[in-house]
Amino acid sequence: MAKTTYKSSGVDIDAGNLFVDLIKPLAKSTSNKQVLGKLGGFSGAYAIPTKYKNPILLAAADGVGTKLKIAFMTGKFDTVGIDLVAMNVNDVVTCGAEPLFFLDYIATSKLTVKEGVDIVKGIVKGCKQAGCVLLGGETAEMPGFYKKDEFDLAGFVVGIVDKNEVIDGSKVKPGDAVIGIASSGLHSNGYSLARKVLLGRNKYKLSDKPKPLRRTLDKELLEPTRIYVKTLLDIKKKYKLKAAAHITGGGLLENIPRVLPKSCSVEIDSSTWKMPAIMKLIMEEGRIDVDEMYRTFNCGIGMVLVIDSKDAGKVLRRLTSLGEKASVIGEVSKKKRQQDQVVIT
Numbered sequence: 090m091a092k093t094t095y096k097s098s099g100v101d102i103d104a105g106n107l108f109v110d111l112i113k114p115l116a117k118s119t120s121n122k123q124v125l126g127k128l129g130g131f132s133g134a135y136a137i138p139t140k141y142k143n144p145i146l147l148a149a150a151d152g153v154g155t156k157l158k159i160a161f162m163t164g165k166f167d168t169v170g171i172d173l174v175a176m177n178v179n180d181v182v183t184c185g186a187e188p189l190f191f192l193d194y195i196a197t198s199k200l201t202v203k204e205g206v207d208i209v210k211g212i213v214k215g216c217k218q219a220g221c222v223l224l225g226g227e228t229a230e231m232p233g234f235y236k237k238d239e240f241d242l243a244g245f246v247v248g249i250v251d252k253n254e255v256i257d258g259s260k261v262k263p264g265d266a267v268i269g270i271a272s273s274g275l276h277s278n279g280y281s282l283a284r285k286v287l288l289g290r291n292k293y294k295l296s297d298k299p300k301p302l303r304r305t306l307d308k309e310l311l312e313p314t315r316i317y318v319k320t321l322l323d324i325k326k327k328y329k330l331k332a333a334a335h336i337t338g339g340g341l342l343e344n345i346p347r348v349l350p351k352s353c354s355v356e357i358d359s360s361t362w363k364m365p366a367i368m369k370l371i372m373e374e375g376r377i378d379v380d381e382m383y384r385t386f387n388c389g390i391g392m393v394l395v396i397d398s399k400d401a402g403k404v405l406r407r408l409t410s411l412g413e414k415a416s417v418i419g420e421v422s423k424k425k426r427q428q429d430q431v432v433i434t
Contacts, residue, residue: 133224170211186248197240272391286375
């Protein structure tokens with residue numbers, strides 16, 4: 090009778106060790122002088138930078154969601170790692186924090202070394218865009234738990250900011266300008282609805298290019314989430330940034346109120362920017378109400394800033410110089426009784 094081994098039960102330790110050896114130089118390429126110790130230990134060590142006078146740490150955790158289903162269908166895995174980093178670092182930077190280090194968790198039924206390396210390559214690219222270190226992570230091979238050839242991703246980031254420089258929205262007041270920074274596409278939200286409309290009800294193939302798209306569905310749906318870290322830290326350094334909202338699940342309608350005083354509301358003019366073609370397609374093909382779109386997708390706005398109206402022109406020019414597409418999309422007003430905190434016209 091053959092002996093039972095861990096490998097025969099579905100877990101290949103040798104493949105796992107090979108994977109770790111291959112990703113070590115990738116992770117090391119994000120390292121800086123604050124990183125202590127070596128890769129491969131039981132934990133990662135990071136020295137707090139001394140430039141902060143009264144530092145506080147901020148942390149976030151998030152995943153990529155059902156966007157991974159598109160990666161499974163295409164066999165393309167080198168961009169979802171960027172999404173993983175983006176969904177986390179874009180959250181902590183809204184509070185004014187500089188991301189310090191990132192940790193990833195990859196859980197799969199069976200580790201495919203090439204796929205794993207491609208995922209980590211994306212994570213490394215995202216960390217470099219955000220200016221943070223890939224300090225460590227975990228890969229869990231769990232046969233029988235996940236479907237064959239599928240996996241899940243989770244990410245964790247720690248950022249730092251001086252206590253007196255935290256952006257919390259408390260100084261937002263009526264008359265302030267609301268600036269929207271363009272998204273790169275769907276980012277990593279609304280994919281369950283997008284897949285149901287495009288691949289279910291309408292039975293498009295990922296190789297199709299339905300109007301008004303200028304490229305195939307697979308490229309549109311796998312476009313990585315834009316990382317706004319360096320942009321926001323630059324704006325914060327030069328101007329008085331009162332609030333910032335990362336437009337993720339819940340869209341414009343539910344994310345903007347998270348950074349507003351209860352006494353304030355925001356009136357947004359939807360004619361000030363163009364909804365991306367992929368979202369127009371989803372809305373039209375799915376016969377989706379506009380309010381449902383604004384509650385599900387970013388609708389073309391990936392990050393919202395609130396600033397003093399007198400600085401609006403200068404901030405827009407700075408955003409343009411940083412390679413962002415941005416516009417004033419609305420204004421803060423005093424909230425009326427029974428009024429929603431976000432009104433889009």
